[in-house]
Amino acid sequence: MLRNINPILSPDLLHALRAMGHGDEIVIADANFPGSSTGPDCIRADGSSASEVLRAILSVMPLDTFVPDPALTMQVVGEPEAIPEAVADFQTIIDEVADNGAQIQGLERFAFYDRAATAFAIVQTGERRLYGNIILKKGVIA
Amino acid sequence: MLRNINPILSPDLLHALRAMGHGDEIVIADANFPGSSTGPDCIRADGSSASEVLRAILSVMPLDTFVPDPALTMQVVGEPEAIPEAVADFQTIIDEVADNGAQIQGLERFAFYDRAATAFAIVQTGERRLYGNIILKKGVIA
Amino acid sequence: MLRNINPILSPDLLHALRAMGHGDEIVIADANFPGSSTGPDCIRADGSSASEVLRAILSVMPLDTFVPDPALTMQVVGEPEAIPEAVADFQTIIDEVADNGAQIQGLERFAFYDRAATAFAIVQTGERRLYGNIILKKGVIA
Amino acid sequence: MLRNINPILSPDLLHALRAMGHGDEIVIADANFPGSSTGPDCIRADGSSASEVLRAILSVMPLDTFVPDPALTMQVVGEPEAIPEAVADFQTIIDEVADNGAQIQGLERFAFYDRAATAFAIVQTGERRLYGNIILKKGVIA
Amino acid sequence: MLRNINPILSPDLLHALRAMGHGDEIVIADANFPGSSTGPDCIRADGSSASEVLRAILSVMPLDTFVPDPALTMQVVGEPEAIPEAVADFQTIIDEVADNGAQIQGLERFAFYDRAATAFAIVQTGERRLYGNIILKKGVIA
Amino acid sequence: MLRNINPILSPDLLHALRAMGHGDEIVIADANFPGSSTGPDCIRADGSSASEVLRAILSVMPLDTFVPDPALTMQVVGEPEAIPEAVADFQTIIDEVADNGAQIQGLERFAFYDRAATAFAIVQTGERRLYGNIILKKGVIA
Amino acid sequence: MLRNINPILSPDLLHALRAMGHGDEIVIADANFPGSSTGPDCIRADGSSASEVLRAILSVMPLDTFVPDPALTMQVVGEPEAIPEAVADFQTIIDEVADNGAQIQGLERFAFYDRAATAFAIVQTGERRLYGNIILKKGVIA
Amino acid sequence: MLRNINPILSPDLLHALRAMGHGDEIVIADANFPGSSTGPDCIRADGSSASEVLRAILSVMPLDTFVPDPALTMQVVGEPEAIPEAVADFQTIIDEVADNGAQIQGLERFAFYDRAATAFAIVQTGERRLYGNIILKKGVIA
Amino acid sequence: MLRNINPILSPDLLHALRAMGHGDEIVIADANFPGSSTGPDCIRADGSSASEVLRAILSVMPLDTFVPDPALTMQVVGEPEAIPEAVADFQTIIDEVADNGAQIQGLERFAFYDRAATAFAIVQTGERRLYGNIILKKGVIA
Amino acid sequence: MLRNINPILSPDLLHALRAMGHGDEIVIADANFPGSSTGPDCIRADGSSASEVLRAILSVMPLDTFVPDPALTMQVVGEPEAIPEAVADFQTIIDEVADNGAQIQGLERFAFYDRAATAFAIVQTGERRLYGNIILKKGVIA
Incomplete structure (x- = not known):
């Protein structure tokens, strides 16, 4: 553990976040997400919820202000306007913790998978809530 | 995640537990334990407490009945008879979950480090309580 | 070996199953299947039949309910409607063990090979019966 | 699979047997043996019994005639003269299959572990019978 | 060396043959063939002729009966109907040793190279005769 | 770069600091120190002074309070009581930044090298001042 | 450190510069540049500014005279003719240090990223000024 | 060193030449050639001229007689018919040493780079003369 | 293959011979020798006899004249003065091919194994004659 | 190649020299020295003499002034006071090029080998003169 750094940020996660640059994206994935086969490095965080990881990551990582959509979640299939509980929770955390305000935007399910495949890394959490995935730029x- | 298997058991942890044989030992280490430099493979579980990991491991791993001390913790320095809260918690979990009853035995601090150095693997948890380490055979x- | 986990699930197979996510597929291949050259990681299970491996995998892995065909076998060449003995056996095991009912669907031989090439892993069994291959999602x- | 070669001999096991020379030893270990931590390469054969693997290995590997004890098993603790069922089975297989007759010799438990640590390889079988381990030279x- | 297995089959060659499945192909290449740059793994057999290696491989590997051309050689440039001495020798060995009869078919030179590039492995022999190459399925x- | 984390802490250095546990030691070495041959992983920081790296490390890493000498420098050869400028600077930084007060202790030159050889990592800085090395626990x- | 060689040139950076040939390009990137995900090897120089690294590199690396644009920077978005302070600084250093005079040319932002992706290596500096990136041929x- | 083998042929170079087969090509590159980034393995020979390396390679490697152009150099830009001193030197060495006579053919500069990218290996010499590059089949x- | 170099010298064997220096030793081992477990790199030459490999190696490798025993064979157990056929053959080849005359010296069996363990490399031949091993300096x- | 840096210093050699610290030693070895088996990394410089490499290394590497013997050669066996031609040449080069004057000291042959085994790296040159080896600190x- 380190002083002033959320201990949920493991050595590998901290390394990835520090190595990322402007425009690189990280995926916080729920426990059912196919994180090992999507392509990017998969960092395990089985003991944490997506919300805990989001809060920890935003405590050190700035959100991009050059694009209108630095935070992306997966739209509910068939209900693109619905806001799952996990996503509502994510928005609250962004509002509280992020350095820059950002309105979460939804991506159609397969567009979300394609976007995740180009990310810098995927953090596989133990999140059990449905739609508990978010991409941060x-x-x-x- | 898998059916009927505690999701705290990550792919690497499950692999280690399954590959271990009779007499092999695993260390559940607290967040301050020097898990990366002790020698055995270090499996990260930063988001879980030692108690959660102990409960998950004992749900699948049998405790050795060939030795009188299949569960070892670190003695409080200067108070070898003291029972830290974490250790009391560990005993309760063993009593509830283990396939074989076992009375935790204490090891002097440096003897504990030496024993950990010969283990099959170390699970580095996010446990914050002092003396939150245990070795299981x-x-x-x- | 572990408590409550079928010992046919070797360390590498257990690791793969645990690391797979929603939508990832695994191939249970017979002894003649070209498992080393198809692409995905090939996990050896030479001493087990495909049926034994199927039963072991389904004891821990949920079948996908988001698609109509979470279990795929290879159609008999020239007789797409025929049901080889191994496939009939697979259907019985799914009916008995799977968390979700599923009707096995047949894939034309080369379509089966192409599908296997995109799987998460291939388990190469010692199955000697013809058409003893199945893909599970x-x-x-x- | 190959013609005239027992299919229990997987690619890695066949490679090891072919690469071994005069005096090299291989361990056939039961399902509880600590095969991953003993030192030599560990080849998984979870779906086969020790007897099946012994029969397969002896079908291709000659036993050493330069020493009086080319086949070693572990003595029952406290009863060094006892013959566990698995060991009796091993002797029968050697008598039937080996190129050279050999009388199995017993090694004290910890001497057996030490000997296994210097072997060329360990085959970890799914053998469930107690004392189902044998070292072949x-x-x-x- | 192993009992009942041709000692020309080295550990790596035996491993490859055992790992190959139905439809996988292996190239037996002469001493001038560009085996290291063609793509597949290149197994050295510098001290053996292509005929010796062919005889050894066919003693353990079945030839495919699902295709009309499980054995392919390179046509003499400009004389596609000519039968080089090495090829005549190969046909004799197949007739004597193979599990299934097969008539060698010729491939145009560059088609042969392209086919070799998709093989499971290439065995680079010390064969000095021209056109001493053959692909087996x-x-x-x- | 990350929010609230000194950017001198590169990805590899941050990873090492986060992975270190209680009692692990890190060496901040000057530009002439033989950091690549001493044994521990060597992390390059050629563009920073030892003082800058010390300040950055202490901003996140706690100093050990279980020992009387958590900060060690190399004694001037022949003048064990002398305080080189770099060391004086180090003491000032510790006084300002460390979570726990600590009085730097001197180690004889070769004892310092031996101690460095057992460290978790060595940070090779561009420090040009003599005796610009320090070990932190x-x-x-x- | 070495005689007559700027110590900012770390072992890895010196190796890359020496291994580069005519026409190979190197990117000096600022602290926010996504150096780890762009593709080429990323050499860390967190403690140095881009200007310091540029001066050090030009002290040993010749600039190409076969092309009109051996030094490329990123154009200010929306103001392609603007000269950011860092770029002005780079031009001064080239004028002072380079073996061949060269007028820096601007590349549109995404063209700059594409060009960087084909470079020999990227040096990730601690440069904090905006547009502090330059590609040298x-x-x-x- | 070996008897009867030119000592300029280092272990790696000798290995490459011996592993090459009919039709494989090797590039002898001058000191400015971008040998590390072209693609093939780059073997360093910094202390030798291209002429010395050419003489050493031709002492053991046969030139292809199946093509009209087994030796290729780079045409002088703008003067495709010019014969640089290095190229004239190469022709003399081929005439003296090669097993088969061959007339060097010129390739336009970028065609030469493209051809080099498909070679078996590149030998990076210390050749200082311009156009001191040659490809041999x-x-x-x- | 290469001009003027015995084609039994494979790429790896040629590399080893070229990399060896004064005093380094190479073992030519028969088909039963435990070449993979002795320690040094093991180079396969299954298709060649020890005599063929000896002749090929001596055609390029000088024998040491600084010691009285640059060629060592294994003494027949119980008959240290006996000269096995293979050894007599080795002496003839040395007399014919070596650059320096040398009288083969015998080593007691286990001394031979110990000496082999310190060699540069072991060439595992297909030699079937007993005592067909030789160490060359x-x-x-x- | 680089400006102002002797091109005999290859990428790997330059990397080693830059990574070495105070007290690290490098061996310049002649063509017969067993550089690959002595232990340290072996950097090939087959096309250069030991004198050329010595001159190149001393142009960038300072000699240690903390010890009386920063340059060591091998004594002629039986004539410890003799000065071989190569050693005389080395002394002249040191006198001309080194940053600090140093009198070469002789080491008995086997003491030289032992010292070389602890070096940072060995540069294997093409030096043909006897006793053409030198260790620099x-x-x-x-």
Whole structure:
């Protein structure tokens, strides 16, 4: 553990976050997400919820302000406007913790998978709630 | 995740437990334990407490009945008879979950480190309580 | 070996099953299947029949309910409607063991090979019966 | 699979047997043996019994005739003269299959572990009978 | 060396043959063939002729009966109907040793190279005769 | 870069600091120190002074309070009581930044090398001042 | 450190520069650049500014004279003619240090990313100024 | 060093030449050639001229007689008919040393780079003369 | 293959011989020798006899003249003065081919194994004659 | 190649020299030296003499002034006071090029080998003169 750094950020997760640059994206995935086969490095965080990981990541990672959609979740299939509980929770955490305000945008399910495949890394959490996945785009530190 | 298997058991942890044989030992280490430098493979479980990991491991791993001390914790320095809260918690979990009853035995601090160095693997948890470490010896499945 | 886990599930197979997510597929291949050259990781299970491996895998892995065909076998060449003995056996095991009922669907031989090439892993069994191959799609654990 | 070669001999096991020379030893271990931590390469054969693997290995590997004890098993603790069922079975198989007759010799338990640690490889079987372990020393092919 | 197995089959070659499945192909290449740059794994057999290796491989590997051309050689440039001495020798060995009769078919030179590039492995022999190359397709063991 | 984390802490350095546990030690080495041959992993920080790296490390890493000497420098050869400028600087930084007060202790030159050889990692800085090396022992985060 | 060689040139950076040939390009990237995900090897230089690294590299690496644009920077988005402070600084350093005079040319932002993806290596500096990135093409040493 | 083998042929170079087959090509590159980024394995020979390496390689490697152009150099840009000194030197060495006479053919500069990218290996010499590069195609040993 | 180099010298064997220096030793081992477990790199030459390999190696490798025993064979157990056929053959080849005359010296069996364990490499031949092993010490090329 | 850096210093050699610290040693070995089996990394420089490499290394590497013997050669066996031509040449080069004057000291032959085994790296040159080996100890850059 380190001083002033959320201990949920494991050595590998901290390494990935520090190595990411402007525009790189990280996926926080729920426990059912196919994180090992999607392509990017998969960092295990089985003991944490997606919300805990989101809070920890946003405590150190800036959100991108160059794009309108630095935070992306998966739309409910057939109900693109619905807001699952996990997503509502994510928005609350962003509002509380993020360096820059951001309105979560929804991606159609398969578009979400395609986007995840180009990410810098995937954090596989133990999140059990449905639709508990979010993609974050790293911003700039001036 | 898998059916009937505690999801705290990550792919690497499950692999280690399944590959261990009779007499092999695993260390459940707290968040301050030097798990990366002790020698055995270090499996991260930053988001779980030692108690949660102990409960999950004992749900699948038999405790050895060939030795009198299949569960070892670190003695409080200067108070070898003291029972830290974490250790009391461990005993309760063993009593509830283990396939074989076992009385936790204490090891002097440096003897504990030496024993950990010969283990099959170390699980580094996010346990914050002091003395939140335990070594388990795997038993036989008849 | 582990408590409550079928010992046919070797360390590598258990690791793969645990790491798979929703929608990932695993191939149970017979002894003549070209498992090493198809692409995915090939896990050896030479001493087990495909039926034994199927029963062991279904004891821990949920079948996908989001698609109509979570279990796929290879059609007999020239007789797409025929049901080889191994396939009949597979259907019985699914009916007995799977968490969700599923009707096995047949794939034309080369379509089966192409599908296997995109799987998460291939388990190469010692199955000697013809057409003793099956692809399973992992489901969600709620 | 190959013609005239027992299919229990997997690619890795066949490679090891072919690479071994005069005096090299292989361990056939039961399902509880700590095969991954003993030192030599561990080849998984979870779906086969020790007897099946013994029969398959002896069908291709000569037993050493330069030493009086080319086949070693573990003595029952406290009863060094007892003959466990698995060991009796091993002797029968050697008598039937081996190129050279050999009388199994017993090693004290910890001497057996030490000997296994210097072997060429360990085959971890799914053998469930107690004391289902045997060390074989490879002989010469003239 | 092993009992009843041709000692020309080295550990790596035996491993490849055992790992191959139905439809996988292996190239026996002469000493001038560009075996290291063609793509598949290249197994050295510098001290053996192609005929010796062919005889050894066919003693354990079944030829495919599902295709009309399980054995392919390179046509003499400009004389596609000519039968080089090495090829005549190959046909004799197949007639004597193979589990299934097969008539060698010729491939145009560059088609042969392209076919070799998709093989499971290439065995680079010390064969000095011209056109001393052959591709074999593995069959099924019932 | 990350929010609230000194950017001198590169991905590899941050990973090492986070993976270190209670009692692990890290060496901050000057530009002439033989960091690549001493044994531990060597993390390059050629563009930073030892003082800058010390300040960055102490901003996240606790100093051990279980020992009287959690910060060690190399004694001037022949003048064990002398305080080189770099060491004086190190003491000032510790006084300002460390979570726990600590009085730097001197080690004889070769004892320092031996101690460095057992460290978790070595950070090779661009420090040009003589005796610009320091060993820090990580403490506990309660 | 070495005589007559700028110590900012770390072992890995010196190796890359020496291994580069005529026409190979190196990227000096600022602290926010996504250096780890762009493709080429990423060499960390977190403690140095882009200007320091540029000066060090040009002290040993010739600039290409076969092309009109051996030094490329990123154009300010929306103001392609603007000259950011960092870029002005880069031009001054080239004028002072480079073996061949060169006028920096601007590349549109995404063209710059694409060009960086084909570079020999990326040096990730601690540069905090905006637009602190430059691509250099290596020239010939006669 | 070995008897009767030019000592300029280092272990790696000798290995590559011996592993090459009929039609494989090797590039002898001058000191400015981008040998590390072109694609094939790059074997360093910094202390030798291209002429020395050419002489050493031709002492053991046959030139291909199946093609009209087994030796290719780069045409002078803008003067495709010019013969640089290095190329004239190469022709003299081929005339003296090669097993088969061959007239060097010129390739346009970028065609030369493309051809080099498909070679078996590149030998990076210390050749300082301009256009000191040559591609050789290996022939057959009857 | 290469001009003027015995084609029994495979790429790996040629690499080893070229990399060896004064005093390094190579073992030519018969088909029963435990070449994979003795320690040094094991180079397969299954299709060649020890005599063929000896002749090929001596055609390029000088024998050491600084010691009285640059060629060592294994003494017949119980008959240290006996000269097995293979050894007599080795002496003839040395007399014919070696750059320096050398009288083969015998080593007691286990001394031979110990010596082999310190060799540069082991060549595992297909030699079937008993005692078909020899250790050669490389000499100097002036 | 690089500006102002002797091109005999290859990428790997330059990397080693830059990574070495105060007190690390490098061996310049002649063509017969057993550089691959001595232990340290072996960097090939087959096309250069030991004198050329010595001159190149001393142009960038400081000699240690903390010890009386920063340059060591091998004594002529039986004539410890003799000065071989190569050693005389080395002394001249040190006198001309080294940053600090140093008198070469002789080491008995086997003491030289033992010292070489603890070096940072060995540069294997093409030096043909006897006793063409030298060990250099790196000094400090103030």
